[in-house]
Amino acid sequence: MNELINLMQKHASVRNFTEEKIPEDTLKTWINAGRAASNWKNFQSYSIIVVSSQAQKDALFAHQPQKAIKNCSHYLVFVGDLKRAETAVTLNGGDFQPAGVESLLISSIDAALAAENVLLAAESGGFGGVMIGLIRDQSSEISDVLALPDYTYPLFGIALGKPARRNDVKPRLPYESVVMPETYQLQDETVIRAYDKVQEDYAGARRLDTTWSERIALQWGQPENPSSTENLNRKKLLK
Ligand SMILES: Cc1cc2nc3c(=O)[nH]c(=O)nc-3n(C[C@H](O)[C@H](O)[C@H](O)COP(=O)(O)O)c2cc1C
Numbered sequence: 001m002n003e004l005i006n007l008m009q010k011h012a013s014v015r016n017f018t019e020e021k022i023p024e025d026t027l028k029t030w031i032n033a034g035r036a037a038s039n040w041k042n043f044q045s046y047s048i049i050v051v052s053s054q055a056q057k058d059a060l061f062a063h064q065p066q067k068a069i070k071n072c073s074h075y076l077v078f079v080g081d082l083k084r085a086e087t088a089v090t091l092n093g094g095d096f097q098p099a100g101v102e103s104l105l106i107s108s109i110d111a112a113l114a115a116e117n118v119l120l121a122a123e124s125g126g127f128g129g130v131m132i133g134l135i136r137d138q139s140s141e142i143s144d145v146l147a148l149p150d151y152t153y154p155l156f157g158i159a160l161g162k163p164a165r166r167n168d169v170k171p172r173l174p175y176e177s178v179v180m181p182e183t184y185q186l187q188d189e190t191v192i193r194a195y196d197k198v199q200e201d202y203a204g205a206r207r208l209d210t211t212w213s214e215r216i217a218l219q220w221g222q223p224e225n226p227s228s229t230e231n232l233n234r235k236k237l238l239k
Contacts, residue, residue, distance in 0.1 A: 014128030017161030
């Protein structure tokens with residue numbers, strides 16, 4: 001296995017950081033490595049808000065109180081961004097029509113690919129981080145803190161810093177459950193039950209009071225949080 005594959009397989013989210021700050025030029029190198037990712041038609045339909053000040057971290061934490069936001073060195077918020085597209089369409093005398101699922105897929109996928117690269121770059125330098133998507137539960141409030149204009153929306157952040165504590169690598173579902181030869185392979189609940197057990201064993205003493213599948217049931221066994229839909233309407237990105 002080469003060094004890169006080894007690094008990728010050692011990934012574990014980091015939620016506790018030391019006081020050490022990431023040097024600005026190092027951060028810029030990671031972000032540029034992230035921005036080298038493939039993206040739809042080279043439109044680069046995302047922006048990255050770099051939050052370095054404690055005041056701005058605290059303002060975001062006030063809406064989504066996860067300690068990593070407050071205590072990280074830098075918090076990068078990945079924003080789906082059709083605002084530059086508006087300017088380009090207007091420049092070319094077009095009628096800007098960004099609202100719809102396809103625009104959201106384009107900008108979300110572009111941002112996610114860049115973000116994963118940034119995180120891997122950070123991990124390659126002995127730093128670490130965690131993506132924080134629950135900011136979407138307060139999409140409008142987070143948008144206001146970041147002064148996001150129409151045609152933009154917050155996707156998730158990455159809290160980055162020097163790890164104070166590292167988790168063990170979290171076991172994934174079995175290869176055969178996720179990677180399917182030629183056509184989709186339906187699976188029954190034995191896969192789910194078995195992985196509930198794997199996750200329970202992995203967590204050990206840090207076990208949560210719900211199983212993996214119970215957490216899925218909580219996510220998809222009730223209506224979704226309306227926050228993203230409301231904000232996407234507000235930002236003119238949904239019809
Ligand atoms: C888009 C996205 C959003 C996430 N949001 C959160 C979050 O809000 N809070 C959190 O603690 N972890 C969050 N995570 C981290 C996942 O929980 C974590 O990646 C997953 O459990 C696998 O663990 P690992 O990264 O340590 O391998 C997020 C991950 C992704 C990809």
